[in-house]
Amino acid sequence: MASILPASNRSMRPDKNTYERKRSVYVKNPYLEGMDEDILYHLDLGTKTHNLPAMFGDVKFVCVGGSPNRMKAFAQFMHKELRLEGDGEDIEDICAGTDRYCMFKTGPVLSVSHGMGIPSISIMLHELIKLLHHARCCDVTIIRIGTSGGIGIAPGSIVITDTAVDSFFKPRFEQVILDNVVTRSTELDKELANDLFNCSREIPNAPTLIGHTMCTYDFYEGQGRLDGALCSFSREKKLDYLKRAYRAGVRNIEMESTVFAAMCGLCGLRGAQRPEIRVSEERQKVERLWKNDGMILVSSTGGRPG
């Protein structure tokens, strides 16, 4: 199985990787140093109430996804894969004190839910990145495992994101700060994407590809759906948009990838995104409608853990 461990964890052969400097998780906020206590409000954790280095200092992989049940199931899957003690059924939700997100730790793997959309994952990432920083974690790889809607690919495909793009197919995330807009890069770790792609070769029945992921602010109108409470465009407009997205390299659509890539990139987290496509029955009807256009949008319904 291809290795996705950070270089410093690879075998101890004396090569350049063994001597690579550790990559810390850093924050870019001059005010944090001067704070007497940092309360990670939405995670129900804090620097005075919890010994974060003792609790999280050994974390090397963080896997995030929108739904709590999926991330719990993923944590139980990792418990088994890492052959940890017990059956992992009663795994503890570290964030049980808040009903905003859930968080599970299985050895060096942290599994965290983030809800839906850019605002929700952004709040979680601010506090997760501070948590990892306070815990003095280094060489951390973070992977988002989510569902998404595919464009022009087979139902059940897995898309590994090389670049997250916005609704205009641009590789950028526009962060509104006070009454200004700051544009941030959304490049993801290409080597990690290739490592994940190589891992997928060893998993049967998991058609996998690397492509651009488009991140929208909305599930309905923003993704060209005709069945929301509001719809102001024609089917032809929708298909034209999706065809232009495909020609721009977009292979799937979801709602967190741009801010995920931007924040992880700014804070020293090696990031990747691996949504997967699940097609539901009603969407199959829609696919048949569109096949004559040579374009099918496969919609996801709930991804499998892991």
Ligand SMILES: O=P(O)(O)O[C@H]1O[C@H](CO)[C@@H](O)[C@H]1O
């Ligand atoms: O399956 P998750 O990780 O929630 O991701 C996708 O699913 C949600 C919409 O159905 C959005 O959060 C989108 O990004």
Ligand SMILES: O=c1cc[nH]c(=O)[nH]1
């Ligand atoms: O944002 C999303 C998530 C899953 N499936 C979609 O079609 N869009």
